[in-house]
Amino acid sequence: MSVLKVKRINFYLFNQLIKFFSLILFIFLSVSWILQLTRLFTITNFIQIDTFDVVILSLYLIPNIITVIIPFIIIFGLLLCFNKLNKDNELIAILSLGFGLKPFKKTLIIFSLLIIIIVSFLNFYLAPTIYKIYKIEEFQLRNNLDFDKIIYSNFINLDKTTILDFKKENNNYKDIFISFNDDKENIIFAKKGKIYSKDNSFNFQLTDGFKISFNQETQIEKLEFQNYILNIKSNSKNNNIAVDKNTFTIFDDLNAKNYLNITFKFIDIVLIIFVISIFYTNNLKRISFNSKNNILYSLICISVLIINQILKNSDILIMNYLLIILLIISFLSLISFFKKI
Numbered sequence: 496m497s498v499l500k501v502k503r504i505n506f507y508l509f510n511q512l513i514k515f516f517s518l519i520l521f522i523f524l525s526v527s528w529i530l531q532l533t534r535l536f537t538i539t540n541f542i543q544i545d546t547f548d549v550v551i552l553s554l555y556l557i558p559n560i561i562t563v564i565i566p567f568i569i570i571f572g573l574l575l576c577f578n579k580l581n582k583d584n585e586l587i588a589i590l591s592l593g594f595g596l597k598p599f600k601k602t603l604i605i606f607s608l609l610i611i612i613i614v615s616f617l618n619f620y621l622a623p624t625i626y627k628i629y630k631i632e633e634f635q636l637r638n639n640l641d642f643d644k645i646i647y648s649n650f651i652n653l654d655k656t657t658i659l660d661f662k663k664e665n666n667n668y669k670d671i672f673i674s675f676n677d678d679k680e681n682i683i684f685a686k687k688g689k690i691y692s693k694d695n696s697f698n699f700q701l702t703d704g705f706k707i708s709f710n711q712e713t714q715i716e717k718l719e720f721q722n723y724i725l726n727i728k729s730n731s732k733n734n735n736i737a738v739d740k741n742t743f744t745i746f747d748d749l750n751a752k753n754y755l756n757i758t759f760k761f762i763d764i765v766l767i768i769f770v771i772s773i774f775y776t777n778n779l780k781r782i783s784f785n786s787k788n789n790i791l792y793s794l795i796c797i798s799v800l801i802i803n804q805i806l807k808n809s810d811i812l813i814m815n816y817l818l819i820i821l822l823i824i825s826f827l828s829l830i831s832f833f834k835k836i
Contacts, residue, residue: 501598504589508580508602515576519568520561527560528553535633555629558622559741562763563804565614566770570796573774574789581784590782599779607771611764618760619745627742657697657727661690671701675727679716680709683725699725759807766803770796 532553580586589598651659656676662669668690673683685704692698701723708716740756748757777792778784806819 500592501594501601504592504594504598505602505605508589508598509605511576511580512572512602512606515579516568516572519572519575520565523564523568524557524560527564528557531556531560552629552632555625555632557625558617559626559629562614562617562622565610566763566766566800567797569610569767569770570774570793573771574778574784574793577779578784578789581782586782596780600775603771603775603779607768610767614764614767618763623742623744623747626739630739630742659690659697671699671704673699673725678710682707683723685723697727699723699727701725762803766800769799 532550535549535553577586590596658672658674660672667687669687671683671685671688671690673681675681675683683699683701683704683706685699685701687703688699688701690697690699701720703721704723705720706718706723708718710716740753743751743753743756745757745760748754773795774792777795778788781788802819
C-alpha cells in the first residue's frame with residue numbers, strides 16, 4: 496500500500512513540475528520568438544514580403560531558442576512549482592506521510608533525466624539541423640531581392656561593392672543610380688529601366704543615361720547610352736552558414752574535430768544538473784522557500800548561466816573554459832553550502 500502511495504505522490508509531483516515547466520516555457524518562448532520575429536521584419540522593412548513566409552521562417556528558430564532558455568525555464572519552473580506546493584501546505588502533507596524526501600528526490604531525478612534527454616537531442620542534432628535551414632532561408636531572404644516588391648529605395652547595398660537607388664512609380668523604375676566596382680570604379684545613371692535578380696546576379700536593362708568609370712590612374716571614362724544592359728554577379732555567399740558553429744551537429748563536430756563546440760554543448764547539460772542540484776540543496780532539502788533563499792538560488796544559477804554564455808561567445812581555449820566554469824560552479828556552490836550552515 497505504501498509503494499502505491501509513493502507512486503501516486505511521484506506522479507502528482509511530476510505532473511506539477513511538468514505543468515509549471517510548460518507554463519514558463521510558453522511564456523519565455525513566446526517572448527523570445529516575438530523578439531526574433533520583430534527582428535526578421537525589421538531587416539526587410541523596405542520589401543513587401545508575405546507575412547506568412549516571415550512567420551514560417553521565424554519558426555525555424557524555436558529549437559535553437561529552447562536550447563538557450565531551457566536552464567532559465569527550469570530555475571523559475573522549480574521555484575514556482577515548489578513555492579505553490581509549500582504555500583498550499585502540500586509539502587508538509589507529503590512529508591507527514593513518513594516518506595521523507597524520497598518522493599521528491601525520485602521525482603527530480605526522473606524530471607532531470609527527461610530534460611537531459613530532450614536537451615541532448617536538441618543540442619547535438621535537432622537544433623543545429625533546423626538552424627542551418629533557417630540560416631539558408633534567411634540568407635535568401637536578405638540577398639534574393641524581388642525588386643517588384645520593393646516599396647522604396649534608399650541606397651540599397653546589394654553587396655559589398657554595389658549600391659542601388661531609384662524611384663518607383665506604378666512599377667516603373669526611374670532615375671536609376673548604380674555604383675559598383677569591377678576592375679574600375681563605376682557610376683551609372685539612367686532615366687528609366689528594368690531591374691530584376693536571377694541566379695545570384697543583378698540584371699539591369701537601362702534606357703537613356705550615362706556611365707562614368709574611374710581607373711587606377713584616376714582617368715575618367717564617360718559613356719552615354721540610349722540602351723544599356725548590365726549584369727552584376729553578387730559577391731554575397733553563404734559561407735557564413737558553413738562556419739556558424741550553431742549549425743554543426745555532433746557528427747559535424749566529430750568529423751571536424753571541433754571538440755570545443757562539443758564541450759560547450761556538454762557543459763549545457765552539466766549546468767542543467769547543477770541548476771536542479773542547487774535547488775535541492777538550497778531550497779528543497781531544508782524546506783526553505785522564503786524570498787531570501789529563492790533570490791540566492793536564482794542569483795547563483797543565473798550568474799553561472801550568463802557567464803557560460805559569455806565564455807561560449809568568446810575566443811577561449813577548451814581547458815581555460817572548463818577551468819573557469821569549474822571554478823565558478825565550485826565557488827557558488829560553496830556560497831550556498833555555507834549559507835545553509
